[in-house]
Amino acid sequence: MNLRPDPTFHATPKLAMEAPAENLAFTLMLSPDGSQPDGLAIVDVDPNSETYSQIVHQVIMPNTGDEFHHFGWNACSSALSPLTGHAFLERRYLIIPGIRSSRIYVIDVKEPLKAKIHKIIEPEEVFSKTGYSRPHTIHCGPEGIYVSTLGGGGEDGTDGPPGIFIMDCETFEILGRYEMDRGEQTKHYDFWWNLPRDYMVSSEWGLPPQFENGIVPEDLLSNKYGHKIHFWNLRERKNVQTIDLGANHQMALEIRPAHDPSKDYGFCGVVVDTTNLQGAIFTWWQKDDGTFEAKKTITIDPVPADADDLPELLKGFGACPPLVTDIDLSLDDKYLYVACWGLGEMHQYDVSDPMNPVLAGKVEIGGIVKKTPHPNGKTFGYGPQMVEISRDGKRVYWTNSLYSTWDDQFYPGERGAAMVMANVGENGGLTLDENFWVDFPDGYRSHQIRLEGGDCSTDSFCYPSV
Amino acid sequence: MEAVNSATALWWAVVASGIYHGVNPGMGWPLAVSAALMDRKRGSLYKALGALAIGHLIAMAAILFPFSALLFLAEWQREIQIGAACLVIALGIYLLINRRHPRFLARVPPTKLALWSFLAAMAHGAGLMLVPIYLGICRTIETDAGHAAADSLMAGNAGIAVVVALAHTLAMTVSGGLVAVGVYHWLGLKFLSKSWFNLDVVWALSLVLVGVLSLLFLH
Numbered sequence: 001m002n003l004r005p006d007p008t009f010h011a012t013p014k015l016a017m018e019a020p021a022e023n024l025a026f027t028l029m030l031s032p033d034g035s036q037p038d039g040l041a042i043v044d045v046d047p048n049s050e051t052y053s054q055i056v057h058q059v060i061m062p063n064t065g066d067e068f069h070h071f072g073w074n075a076c077s078s079a080l081s082p083l084t085g086h087a088f089l090e091r092r093y094l095i096i097p098g099i100r101s102s103r104i105y106v107i108d109v110k111e112p113l114k115a116k117i118h119k120i121i122e123p124e125e126v127f128s129k130t131g132y133s134r135p136h137t138i139h140c141g142p143e144g145i146y147v148s149t150l151g152g153g154g155e156d157g158t159d160g161p162p163g164i165f166i167m168d169c170e171t172f173e174i175l176g177r178y179e180m181d182r183g184e185q186t187k188h189y190d191f192w193w194n195l196p197r198d199y200m201v202s203s204e205w206g207l208p209p210q211f212e213n214g215i216v217p218e219d220l221l222s223n224k225y226g227h228k229i230h231f232w233n234l235r236e237r238k239n240v241q242t243i244d245l246g247a248n249h250q251m252a253l254e255i256r257p258a259h260d261p262s263k264d265y266g267f268c269g270v271v272v273d274t275t276n277l278q279g280a281i282f283t284w285w286q287k288d289d290g291t292f293e294a295k296k297t298i299t300i301d302p303v304p305a306d307a308d309d310l311p312e313l314l315k316g317f318g319a320c321p322p323l324v325t326d327i328d329l330s331l332d333d334k335y336l337y338v339a340c341w342g343l344g345e346m347h348q349y350d351v352s353d354p355m356n357p358v359l360a361g362k363v364e365i366g367g368i369v370k371k372t373p374h375p376n377g378k379t380f381g382y383g384p385q386m387v388e389i390s391r392d393g394k395r396v397y398w399t400n401s402l403y404s405t406w407d408d409q410f411y412p413g414e415r416g417a418a419m420v421m422a423n424v425g426e427n428g429g430l431t432l433d434e435n436f437w438v439d440f441p442d443g444y445r446s447h448q449i450r451l452e453g454g455d456c457s458t459d460s461f462c463y464p465s466v
Numbered sequence: 467m468e469a470v471n472s473a474t475a476l477w478w479a480v481v482a483s484g485i486y487h488g489v490n491p492g493m494g495w496p497l498a499v500s501a502a503l504m505d506r507k508r509g510s511l512y513k514a515l516g517a518l519a520i521g522h523l524i525a526m527a528a529i530l531f532p533f534s535a536l537l538f539l540a541e542w543q544r545e546i547q548i549g550a551a552c553l554v555i556a557l558g559i560y561l562l563i564n565r566r567h568p569r570f571l572a573r574v575p576p577t578k579l580a581l582w583s584f585l586a587a588m589a590h591g592a593g594l595m596l597v598p599i600y601l602g603i604c605r606t607i608e609t610d611a612g613h614a615a616a617d618s619l620m621a622g623n624a625g626i627a628v629v630v631a632l633a634h635t636l637a638m639t640v641s642g643g644l645v646a647v648g649v650y651h652w653l654g655l656k657f658l659s660k661s662w663f664n665l666d667v668v669w670a671l672s673l674v675l676v677g678v679l680s681l682l683f684l685h
Contacts, residue, residue: 001565080496087662142572466506
């Protein structure tokens with residue numbers, strides 16, 4: 001407990017943008033075959049430092065087979081609302097779930113270069129206290145830390161639907177399930193909210209048998225992956241509305257609400273439209289009567305390709321799908337970054353008018369067919385995937401792995417971990433920074449990035465920018 | 467003369483505790499700023515302040531009225547005062563040991579500010595802190611009045627309870643309101659994180675202090 005609010009808590013997104021820039025990044029490393037334990041890499045991102053773009057510390061876990069994916073902070077700017085009563089928490093711990101093992105690590109990063117394991121929650125505890133498995137997204141909410149899961153109970157995670165559970169934000173004890181009434185929600189992926197407006201939005205990937213051993217083509221072609229987004233009354237814990245984006249819009253993943261809570265809209269990325277292989281972004285919004293609506297506002301076309309250039313899975317289609325696997329919104333709600341993992345492109349859309357996004361910048365790197373190298377000449381394996389934006393909106397970082405078994409299907413063979421950074425132009429535009437390239441230890445792939453002091457997909461703000 | 471002095475001091479204590487609650491962000495003024503910014507209407511700030519005040523006032527009344535009813539047992543007054551003082555000390559010690567925030571407060575929707583304010587005041591023992599002060603005021607007045615009839619005593623005590631709750635809430639609302647207006651118009655929300663201090667320990671100790679003082683002055 002602090003005597004003052006943590007200096008990295010900001011009342012508004014605007015104040016967060018004005019705060020000092022990040023000097024360190026935290027990047028997850030996963031061992032795709034489980035031969036080594038997964039780890040957390042602490043990366044120097046201070047351009048004035050001698051160890052710029054190098055890993056300066058690693059926390060390696062004591063177990064193998066966790067498969068790190070997403071992670072988050074124990075506390076963020078949401079603590080500044082008197083309603084939550086947690087103003088004096090420290091942003092000090094990273095909560096890292098293993099989506100394959102269901103084990104959860106709490107890492108103390110108070111001294112980042114000496115970051116260490118603070119607590120380990122074993123899978124059995126997650127199973128017995130929640131009936132859920134395969135924990136995933138982390139957000140700091142009204143009653144503690146909210147954790148979304150991808151699986152229900154049982155060996156293969158299909159005994160009951162997956163959902164969200166809550167952890168105590170000080171002791172990290174699992175408190176129990178979030179949902180009182182889940183309505184028609186039977187799958188899960190991401191979630192986020194608007195705290196003052198008291199609603200939450202959640203999305204769907206698929207059930208564990210649909211992803212753990214790789215993508216199941218028959219399920220995809222018969223539209224059996226998730227394609228709905230759910231709107232919840234946050235504090236009543238009730239699903240109040242479900243919007244079906246259309247069964248062809250397979251895998252509705254990241255949910256990115258506008259950071260300024262006075263804005264009543266947000267975005268959701270869809271990996272693939274099975275009718276035409278397009279990737280898509282939907283804009284969703286709350287209407288005056290409190291109900292929600294969603295509309296497709298961005299489509300990204302597939303690119304025709306030779307069967308020889310395509311992996312087994314895609315040969316029959318004669319085209320490379322964009323595969324929109326991650327999206328992220330800058331803190332001023334101006335630019336939406338869209339990772340096209342299949343094409344090997346990072347798109348920057350100006351979403352000042354959320355209903356009419358305009359492509360403002362683009363970087364080509366990696367890709368199934370194009371395999372564009374980094375400007376420094378090095379090979380960037382896979383495609384742009386997990387993307388994170390600096391608070392000031394000037395730097396965009398990304399890594400290249402999607403999920404171990406899926407990487408192997410779309411990009412057969414070991415292609416190596418990468419983390420790169422692009423600079424954002426004064427009036428938009430995106431350029432890769434030639435001097436930023438992180439070398440990872442052998443045998444690892446890289447996944448989500450968190451920035452020191454918070455970033456554009458962690459903090460929830462309780463006060464409008466104005 | 468001594469009675470008048472201590473009565474004045476006690477009334478000031480009522481007002482001071484109101485200001486103390488009011489300027490503390492934890493009692494809700496940032497929610498008023500947020501309401502005005504969300505609605506883009508200054509009026510929402512005052513509406514939110516009003517809701518917070520109503521909740522706080524009801525919390526004060528809910529604690530003070532049972533004690534004013536108890537004072538009907540005039541011959542037990544000393545024992546009641548000792549009991550109240552001990553209760554306040556016990557709550558202070560409990561809050562010192564248990565430093566966790568009550569989680570149920572986070573379940574209140576942001577639209578129900580009055581309910582939130584009521585529960586926050588109850589959970590932190592804001593009303594209980596006023597009890598020893600209130601009982602002290604009742605005592606000074608009875609000393610003046612001599613042996614009044616039981617029913618008029620009771621009416622008088624209830625009246626004092628109302629005035630104590632109102633004065634405290636008014637002080638809280640005006641002080642919190644001034645901060646909210648200042649932040650909304652001039653200071654900006656940066657003031658929130660700059661000015662918020664963790665008063666948990668101070669708060670718990672002040673509960674103990676109020677209880678101990680009232681025990682000391684009982685003689």
